Amino acid sequence: MSSKRSLVGILLSSPTLAVLFFLLIGVSAHAADPAVVNSPEAIEVGKTVFNANCKTCHKLDQKYIGPALRGATDRNSAEWVKTWIKNSGEVIASGDSYAVALYKEYNNSIMPAYTFLSDAELDGLLSYIEYGDVVDPNAAAATIGGETGAVGAGGGIPSEYLTVILGVLILVLLLILVVLGLIISVLTKYINRQDLPEDDKEFVSQKFELGKVFKSDAFIIVITALVIALVAKTAIDGLYSVGVQQGYAPAQPIAFSHALHAGQYEIACQYCHTGVEIGKSANIPSANICMNCHTHIQNVGGKEGISPEIQKIYNAVDNNQPIEWVRVHNLPDLAYFNHSQHVAVGGIECQTCHGPIQEMEVVGQHSSLTMGWCIDCHRQTEVATQGNAYYDKLVQLHSDSKDALKVKDIGGLECAKCHY
Structure with a gap:
């Protein structure tokens, strides 16, 4: 059976999957069905059927919308379970006391009839329920611990460290500028003590005027080029963003999560x-x-x-x-x-x-x-x-x-x- 066919079946039938396997929790024990086998092929077939039809309401080892399914064939006859899956309405109509009790307990909910499932698919489903995806808690804990260690050991540099490195670089740059200023000051004093021509002394002794820098042609050209580049980049970015709705998250008429x-x-x-x-x-x-x-x-x-x-x-x-x-x-x-x-x-x-x-x-x-x-x-x-x-x-x-x-x-x- 293809998963596509199973999906169509689940959508066209009554979707109340919560009672799909309620009868699997009966109190009487039964011998294991020979069709329920621990083989990779059967488990893979069953997993496909389970994911397409049962996963919405059932888990294997814990109660969900429906009951946990592991051990179903130990508690009930596998053949009877298959009959229930194919048409639970007939089982309830037959007067089965347990089926009727569960039907009433769960608000008279009727599960869909899965008549399109073949016997091989049903056998695979029960095989997956019994033997598929068995989780060892100790192994799971060890795996989680190993993954955590790997992330810690192989992760990149935290953003906090990058911020510190950037701050240190800026501080070093400022110190370099201060040192250069001190060097210039010392050299200027030393040169002024030498016997220099008047023109050279005037050049060495001239003071730095910030206003002249702002009025210079070079400064005006640089600033103008920067402004033009910034405006051009902003315009190009705006053109590239036309029709792009990334991040768009409108409010919906119903707050569906x-x-x-x-x-x-x-x-x-x-x-x-x-x-x-x-x-x-x-x-x-x-x-x-x-x-x-x-x-x-x-x-x-x-x-x-x-x-x-x-x-x-x-x-x-x-x-x-x-x-x-x-x-x-x-x-x-x-x-x-x-x-x-x-x-x-x-x-x-x-x-x-x-x-x-x-x-x-x-x-x-x-x-x-x-x-x-x-x-x-x-x-x-x-x-x-x-x-x-x-x-x-x-x-x-x-x-x-x-x-x-x-x-x-x-x-x-x-x-x-x-x-x-």
Whole structure:
């Protein structure tokens, strides 16, 4: 099963994943299913299914929106669990007491029916739940400690040290100027004691007048050149910044926090931005996508006491009015950019262009998104050729080169690639 198909399934079905594996926490023990094996192939298949369908609401070793899943096949029959995943509604309708109790406990929430999952995918999912991503706390602590030490040992010079060095250099320059002034003063006194012609004595004895320096032609020319250079640089910088919205972070009609949803709760970007892997645009999520979760995980007893921001979502749904989000990233019409080409084919992470989106309370444009910025990326980014037969011939033709195959080598710098 492709992750793309799983994503479509999760978005078109009822999105309440919180009860996806509630029956996995039953009290009776069962023998391990022979299909649940500790093999890298099965675990990899299961991890793909888990990330596409379950990650939003479940973790393996701790309770999240749904229960922790590790040990599920020890507590329940694997075959029965697969039946539950494929159609939990039928299990509840059959009168299973435990299923009915959980259904009522969680506000009568019905999980989506994953009928499109094959038996092999379900077996892989259970294998991943039991054996995948096992973390040894002692090893994790040692790794963290090692990484911390490496950063401390290999890090660059702190900015505080650079400030001190700069201050010392300025102080040394001032001392040099003072010493030069003292040397000039001593030499002047010494020369004045010598038997010199009157013209020379007058030249040596002349006093420094700051006013004459300001009025001199050389000083006026230098200052004029500096002013012209500064004005020209300011004008050029202003021209280059036309249309560049880097740092633009407008207030939105609803105070949606990516730091909370994408960061703390680790909701995948693809869950809300549904078109990112299948189309040119990533799509702005509708209020219905928001309600997929907020219908069930907040204010189970009703709408009373909900926050003003969540109430705006309810109002949009009740009035059948779209939320008027303010667009942040906006390329000019003359530029063509396809999200699926970069994300699904190129394997580019969202953060590459959008920055640390999982840390943003208010979304702002992180990168400049200028033509030069895109071209630099095409010059530096290696093509993800592994497992993609489309590039086999290109890799073969490029094999004589010492450098890796990059986007620039497959036409990434051609004008027609990005401009109609």
